[in-house]
Amino acid sequence: MVALRVDTHVFGRAGRCPTFGNGKGGQVCADRVRGNESGTVRHSADAGGGRDPVTGEAGAAPVRVTLRQEHHRLTVVLAGEWALERATPRFNRLVDDRPRDGEVHAVCFETAGLGAWDSSLLTFLLQGIDYCEAHDLEFNEEGLPVDVARLLTLARAVPEQDLAGEEGRISPVARLGRTGLSAYRGFLASVTFAGEVVDSSARLLRRRARFRWRDFWVVVQSNSSGALPIVTLIAFLVGVIIAFLGAVLLRRFGAGYYVSFLVGYGMLREMGALMTGIIMAGRTGAAFAAELGSMKITEEIDALRTLGISPIDHLVLPRMLGLFAMMPLLTIYAAFVGIFGGMIVAVALLDLSPTQFVGGLLTAVTLSDGLLGLFKGTVFGLIVGLAGCMKGMQTGSDAGAVGRAATSAVVLGITLIIAANAVVDWLAALMEV
Amino acid sequence: MAAPRPERVAGEAPPVEVRNLTMAYDSFVVMEGLSFQVWRGEIFVIMGGSGSGKSTLLKTLIGLEKPAHGQILFDGEDFGAADGKARKRMLRRMGVLYQNGALWSGLTLAENVALPIEEFTSLDEESIADVVSLKLALVGLRGFESFYPATLSGGMRKRAALARALALDPEVLFFDEPSSGLDPVSASRLDDLILQLRASFGTTIVVVSHDLASIDKIADRALFLDIKRKTMTALGSPDDLRENPPSEEVRRFLHRSCEGVP
Numbered sequence: 001m002v003a004l005r006v007d008t009h010v011f012g013r014a015g016r017c018p019t020f021g022n023g024k025g026g027q028v029c030a031d032r033v034r035g036n037e038s039g040t041v042r043h044s045a046d047a048g049g050g051r052d053p054v055t056g057e058a059g060a061a062p063v064r065v066t067l068r069q070e071h072h073r074l075t076v077v078l079a080g081e082w083a084l085e086r087a088t089p090r091f092n093r094l095v096d097d098r099p100r101d102g103e104v105h106a107v108c109f110e111t112a113g114l115g116a117w118d119s120s121l122l123t124f125l126l127q128g129i130d131y132c133e134a135h136d137l138e139f140n141e142e143g144l145p146v147d148v149a150r151l152l153t154l155a156r157a158v159p160e161q162d163l164a165g166e167e168g169r170i171s172p173v174a175r176l177g178r179t180g181l182s183a184y185r186g187f188l189a190s191v192t193f194a195g196e197v198v199d200s201s202a203r204l205l206r207r208r209a210r211f212r213w214r215d216f217w218v219v220v221q222s223n224s225s226g227a228l229p230i231v232t233l234i235a236f237l238v239g240v241i242i243a244f245l246g247a248v249l250l251r252r253f254g255a256g257y258y259v260s261f262l263v264g265y266g267m268l269r270e271m272g273a274l275m276t277g278i279i280m281a282g283r284t285g286a287a288f289a290a291e292l293g294s295m296k297i298t299e300e301i302d303a304l305r306t307l308g309i310s311p312i313d314h315l316v317l318p319r320m321l322g323l324f325a326m327m328p329l330l331t332i333y334a335a336f337v338g339i340f341g342g343m344i345v346a347v348a349l350l351d352l353s354p355t356q357f358v359g360g361l362l363t364a365v366t367l368s369d370g371l372l373g374l375f376k377g378t379v380f381g382l383i384v385g386l387a388g389c390m391k392g393m394q395t396g397s398d399a400g401a402v403g404r405a406a407t408s409a410v411v412l413g414i415t416l417i418i419a420a421n422a423v424v425d426w427l428a429a430l431m432e433v
Numbered sequence: 434m435a436a437p438r439p440e441r442v443a444g445e446a447p448p449v450e451v452r453n454l455t456m457a458y459d460s461f462v463v464m465e466g467l468s469f470q471v472w473r474g475e476i477f478v479i480m481g482g483s484g485s486g487k488s489t490l491l492k493t494l495i496g497l498e499k500p501a502h503g504q505i506l507f508d509g510e511d512f513g514a515a516d517g518k519a520r521k522r523m524l525r526r527m528g529v530l531y532q533n534g535a536l537w538s539g540l541t542l543a544e545n546v547a548l549p550i551e552e553f554t555s556l557d558e559e560s561i562a563d564v565v566s567l568k569l570a571l572v573g574l575r576g577f578e579s580f581y582p583a584t585l586s587g588g589m590r591k592r593a594a595l596a597r598a599l600a601l602d603p604e605v606l607f608f609d610e611p612s613s614g615l616d617p618v619s620a621s622r623l624d625d626l627i628l629q630l631r632a633s634f635g636t637t638i639v640v641v642s643h644d645l646a647s648i649d650k651i652a653d654r655a656l657f658l659d660i661k662r663k664t665m666t667a668l669g670s671p672d673d674l675r676e677n678p679p680s681e682e683v684r685r686f687l688h689r690s691c692e693g694v695p
Binding site: 210295298299300302303304305306307308309 | 492495496497520521524525527529531532533535536537538548549551552553597
């Protein structure tokens with residue numbers, strides 16, 4: 001009968017031995033060497049020489065864990081230098097993998113050979129405490145250095161305050177309900193916000209609200225000269241794309257001449273407003289959300305509120321009106337740039353002269369097409385301004401909140417623009433515009 | 434301080450009164466059963482541990498959060514029930530210094546201080562500029578009119594924010610953690626400024642703080658919010674409370690001790 005069983009594990013050197021277990025807690029090397037010395041079973045793991053795995057320096061004593069079982073007591077002998085940057089053992093795996101020899105009721109420690117140690121030792125011991133709790137064992141910390149025992153006590157101290165709002169797992173039904181409720185609340189908040197903006201505009205018209213002209217002009221500037229380069233580029237390319245599409249398709253029927261119809265209709269009725277709206281959602285909508293969001297986080301909006309100044313009058317309205325004023329102009333501009341792009345393709349690919357192109361265009365499109373595009377641009381401007389300002393004003397208070405606000409302003413803006421485009425097109429078809 | 438301690442003036446409604454106030458986020462109650470009066474010309478400190486709801490109480494007092502239950506009265510007028518013009522009139526009488534100043538970052542110091550004046554008075558530009566210079570000089574920032582908040586140190590930013598809070602000569606000033614983020618000297622300088630304001634203008638001052646040195650220096654009376662009991666457990670001068678602490682939590686707080694904390 002074996003009275004005493006000893007298993008030794010040496011850790012801390014990466015390299016030539018296969019990973020033990022699934023290699024979770026770093027590289028733990030263990031070669032099993034089993035010997036029988038006068039009734040002792042040694043279960044050891046060693047990977048040779050005392051070399052630091054990170055620095056490659058020789059000298060630091062390797063982490064050595066020896067498990068010794070006497071009757072129902074498992075003694076864990078800790079030795080070597082424990083450092084976070086070296087591979088350290090996992091308590092459960094060590095204990096579970098040791099050769100079984102009867103039941104264990106208590107775990108205690110011997111630390112005579114323990115050198116320098118850091119959090120890696122504490123982590124190992126905390127794993128031990130968890131393991132003992134899970135398996136109903138006594139965790140005897142008498143053998144541990146006083147400092148270690150003290151830190152373990154600190155780490156296990158019960159927080160003095162109950163975590164607020166902490167709940168157990170909630171059922172999928174409850175989660176669905178909560179999601180629904182929060183979506184409903186979000187919808188209500190949007191409607192309220194839109195209402196406040198309308199109310200504020202009404203007050204402005206009745207000259208009851210003070211208007212910040214400075215913010216208005218800043219927005220006008222950033223959406224005129226500031227936005228022109230990107231609008232020019234995108235609108236030009238969209239015009240080119242429509243013309244290419246038309247050229248390829250219409251040439252097959254010998255109707256290449258009609259490419260001007262396509263470009264004219266496409267840019268004036270649809271793409272001019274749509275592309276400008278999308279650019280503005282990504283550019284200005286995101287900027288509004290980020291500006292207002294960071295003002296919310298730094299309590300600048302609260303500071304307005306406690307002065308009795310409505311942040312809607314003061315911050316939202318100048319931005320929305322600035323965009324509202326500029327969007328129609330940008331839309332017309334985009335449509336013309338797009339038509340110009342289409343004309344270049346038509347001239348180059350279809351041997352049409354610019355005069356023929358413009359002539360065809362003018363027979364096809366009417367003023368109402370241009371007005372429809374203009375109307376759409378105006379609506380999209382309102383949508384972008386509303387989405388950007390609303391998401392900004394609803395920003396949370398953590399570090400990532402401003403980023404999320406800007407992102408959701410863009411997503412909401414683009415989604416609403418496309419939805420509104422569909423609705424306006426449908427109405428236009430009904431009214432035969 | 435040699436100044437006599439302000440006392441309740443008989444027959445006059447206190448500038449700030451809280452009646453049976455409960456604050457809650459959805460169903461989570463932060464504090465309940467708060468009732469107290471702040472007397473005219475008093476420096477009243479709301480103290481308590483981190484997370485005890487001090488800042489929430491301040492936000493409720495200045496109308497940024499709605500109370501779940503109870504009333505807040507300014508000069509005997511119900512703040513919660515006030516609407517539109519009445520509410521604006523009440524807000525005009527108070528000034529708030531936020532924890533990080535909350536200066537409007539797009540405006541210069543002068544424009545920051547001028548904004549409330551423009552909003553509430555019909556002074557011409559020149560007079561506004563004079564008032565702005567005076568307010569900035571009061572907080573030791575003469576000549577910083579054209580600076581933007583981002584270019585100032587934390588202490589200067591707080592003082593500039595104080596100048597803005599003083600813009601309309603408020604009757605009640607609220608301070609949210611005035612010493613937070615300041616070095617001991619700047620913090621002490623701000624305390625001096627608070628005492629001086631009270632001495633010169635007789636302003637009623639409500640301060641949220643957990644800085645013991647500052648509380649000892651400025652507080653006439655202090656209110657203790659107990660995070661465990663979720664209500665106020667002490668109200669009195671810091672010295673009295675230190676000598677006869679009504680609860681173990683108050684004793685620990687005022688003696689800066691964690692003895693016996695589980």
